[in-house]
Amino acid sequence: MKSPLRFSPLVLSALRRHRLRTWLTILSVLIAFLLFGLLQALNQAFYGGIKSAGRRILVSMSAESLVEPLPRAYAAEVAAMKQVRRVAYEVWMGGYYQHHNQILYALAVSPRRWLAEERRFLILAPRRESAWLKDRSGALIGNLVARTYGWKTGEIVPMRSDIWIHPDGRNTWPVRIDGIFSSTKKALGEGLLVHYRYWNDGMGNPNNVSLLRIEVSHLRDLGHVARSIDARFANSPYPTRTASAQTFIKDFINQTADIGVIIEDILAAVFFTMLLVTANTLTRSVRERSGEIAVLQTQGYSRPLIFSLILAEALVLVMVGALAGIGLAALIVQGLRGALEAYLPYLALTRQAILMALGLALGFAALSSLLPVLQVQRLRTVDALRRG
Amino acid sequence: MSSVPPPAIQMTEVSKHYRRGDETVHVLDHFTLTVEPEAFVALMAPSGSGKSTLLNLVGGLDRPDSGRIEIAGTDLATLNEAALTRWRARNLGFIFQLYYLIPVLSAARNVELPLLLLPLSREERHRRVEAALTLAGLPAERHRFRPTELSGGQQQRVAIARAIVTDPPLLLCDEPTGDLDRSAGDEILNLLQTLNERLRKTIVMVTHDPHAATFASRRIDLDKGLVGERRPAT
Numbered sequence: 001m002k003s004p005l006r007f008s009p010l011v012l013s014a015l016r017r018h019r020l021r022t023w024l025t026i027l028s029v030l031i032a033f034l035l036f037g038l039l040q041a042l043n044q045a046f047y048g049g050i051k052s053a054g055r056r057i058l059v060s061m062s063a064e065s066l067v068e069p070l071p072r073a074y075a076a077e078v079a080a081m082k083q084v085r086r087v088a089y090e091v092w093m094g095g096y097y098q099h100h101n102q103i104l105y106a107l108a109v110s111p112r113r114w115l116a117e118e119r120r121f122l123i124l125a126p127r128r129e130s131a132w133l134k135d136r137s138g139a140l141i142g143n144l145v146a147r148t149y150g151w152k153t154g155e156i157v158p159m160r161s162d163i164w165i166h167p168d169g170r171n172t173w174p175v176r177i178d179g180i181f182s183s184t185k186k187a188l189g190e191g192l193l194v195h196y197r198y199w200n201d202g203m204g205n206p207n208n209v210s211l212l213r214i215e216v217s218h219l220r221d222l223g224h225v226a227r228s229i230d231a232r233f234a235n236s237p238y239p240t241r242t243a244s245a246q247t248f249i250k251d252f253i254n255q256t257a258d259i260g261v262i263i264e265d266i267l268a269a270v271f272f273t274m275l276l277v278t279a280n281t282l283t284r285s286v287r288e289r290s291g292e293i294a295v296l297q298t299q300g301y302s303r304p305l306i307f308s309l310i311l312a313e314a315l316v317l318v319m320v321g322a323l324a325g326i327g328l329a330a331l332i333v334q335g336l337r338g339a340l341e342a343y344l345p346y347l348a349l350t351r352q353a354i355l356m357a358l359g360l361a362l363g364f365a366a367l368s369s370l371l372p373v374l375q376v377q378r379l380r381t382v383d384a385l386r387r388g
Numbered sequence: 389m390s391s392v393p394p395p396a397i398q399m400t401e402v403s404k405h406y407r408r409g410d411e412t413v414h415v416l417d418h419f420t421l422t423v424e425p426e427a428f429v430a431l432m433a434p435s436g437s438g439k440s441t442l443l444n445l446v447g448g449l450d451r452p453d454s455g456r457i458e459i460a461g462t463d464l465a466t467l468n469e470a471a472l473t474r475w476r477a478r479n480l481g482f483i484f485q486l487y488y489l490i491p492v493l494s495a496a497r498n499v500e501l502p503l504l505l506l507p508l509s510r511e512e513r514h515r516r517v518e519a520a521l522t523l524a525g526l527p528a529e530r531h532r533f534r535p536t537e538l539s540g541g542q543q544q545r546v547a548i549a550r551a552i553v554t555d556p557p558l559l560l561c562d563e564p565t566g567d568l569d570r571s572a573g574d575e576i577l578n579l580l581q582t583l584n585e586r587l588r589k590t591i592v593m594v595t596h597d598p599h600a601a602t603f604a605s606r607r608i609d610l611d612k613g614l615v616g617e618r619r620p621a622t
Contacts, residue, residue, distance in 0.1 A: 006504050006510075007504060009493060009497055010490075010493075010501065010504070013490050013492045013493050013497075016492045017491070017492050291486070291488055292488055292490055294488075295482070295484070295488040296501065297449075297473070298447065298449065298476060298480070298482040299476070299477065299482075299501060299502040299505070299550075300473055300474065300476050300477020300478075300502060300505050301473070301505065302470060302473045302474075303469075303473075305505075381444075381449045382444045382449050382450050385440075385444075385449075385484065385562075386440070
């Protein structure tokens with residue numbers, strides 16, 4: 001019988017008083033949360049892969065840069081370390097299809113080791129897997145790559161690389177597609193895998209690798225093993241830099257720019273502006289209604305109740321805008337996902353981002369109602385009635 | 389032996405002053421007033437002589453510097469802010485010169501506002517709102533009109549309905565006809581008379597209009613805190 005909803009006409013009446021002002025404020029909140037949603041989706045697109053990287057995996061590469069090689073013999077040395085469970089190695093092919101902008105995320109790997117590590121994330125017919133293992137110049141490709149270029153199993157694809165040139169000067173690495181897999185790891189779906197031996201033979205057996213992937217036995221060993229590896233090769237001609245796979249991916253992305261910091265800075269500016277606009281709307285609204293608020297007090301409305309009504313007003317204002325903004329962002333991200341899946345496979349508005357938006361909306365509603373609440377706190381009923 | 393009810397209003401030696409710049413203005417100075425239950429009192433005073441201050445003190449909206457104010461036996465000094473707010477909801481109805489209706493709510497919604505504080509069902513609230521508006525003389529077809537769609541007199545009827553909808557024993561009216569022409573003003577004053585005579589409401593009306601004061605059963609002239617009393621000619 002005493003539901004707080006009975007006050008809803010009173011709360012809505014405050015917002016209906018200046019409809020244009022109310023709608024413009026809601027629009028500013030909508031834009032702020034639309035940006036929040038889109039930037040969070042972008043953040044996810046860049047950093048989403050970090051979470052999927054194995055927590056017990058270390059990546060060891062040349063201390064100088066990713067394009068500097070490491071001797072393949074390091075793999076056996078590292079594998080012999082006590083806390084290391086498994087070591088795989090790979091060469092970054094720097095591949096592309098016909099033009100430089102048709103980038104292929106191609107790796108030369110040890111096929112059995114690679115499959116042992118990734119098989120649980122793959123959907124691939126066993127006969128396709130066998131075919132690849134037997135075919136030294138064969139490739140496995142992700143379904144996203146296959147869809148992008150319309151490639152089918154059995155086709156021979158002329159992959160090119162400007163990093164790895166054959167001793168005779170050719171830069172073409174033709175590969176036969178032995179299988180197309182889909183994967184629960186989106187980044188894999190963009191991948192193209194060739195035999196390490198194919199690359200090594202083609203390059204005249206340098207026996208080098210781009211990086212080592214090291215799985216440690218226990219998570220607690222991660223730091224110790226990383227330090228041990230770097231210490232072991234510190235005085236060799238090929239010193240290493242070893243870090244967790246998650247750190248490796250993050251550092252790789254941040255080579256261009258720290259996207260996370262940029263996104264945070266933009267959102268801070270947007271939300272600060274939104275907060276000012278909303279607080280200003282509420283403050284003006286309360287100032288204009290000071291006479292009516294005084295009359296409510298003469299009718300028995302307590303100050304805490306009036307504070308609650310102002311907070312409810314702020315909640316409606318912010319939540320309507322926030323829900324519309326996040327909803328619109330979700331629609332846009334959904335629309336973009338199909339088009340950008342090959343480039344940004346992790347692009348998504350996550351549940352966590354939506355919950356964060358709702359939490360922020362509640363916080364901003366409370367913050368923006370602070371000034372008006374202080375106004376009412378200072379309001380003397382007698383003075384407000386005298387002013388009219 | 390029947391017990392005598394306490395006065396509707398008993399003000400004893402009440403003083404109130406304000407600071408205006410460097411100047412101290414003594415609005416009420418050891419002011420004493422008794423209003424009996426079911427009386428209709430007109431407080432006559434020129435502007436700035438403290439009649440609104442007096443009404444605010446009686447309504448518990450302001451505190452005196454000294455003296456004692458009792459309403460139907462309740463000493464207002466004993467009530468804290470929260471208790472005073474609850475007391476006002478049960479015992480007082482305010483009527484203002486400027487109506488103070490919420491422009492985007494219908495007449496009925498405006499009248500319903502004080503009832504939202506009470507544990508009443510929606511149907512009961514609706515019933516009481518309709519009864520109050522009918523009693524205040526607003527035609528039924530206008531109950532859903534917004535204040536801006538009503539004349540000044542009709543808006544004051546809505547404000548009166550809002551004041552009486554919780555059935556308080558005491559109505560405090562601050563220049564209730566100050567914004568109305570003579571004809572509309574007389575209709576409002578007649579309505580107040582009816583509320584006093586038929587529903588036995590105690591009414592204190594401050595006004596500077598001698599004509600309005602003739603509708604009251606008792607007239608008090610207030611000049612700088614001094615009281616002169618005149619009974620209307622019968």
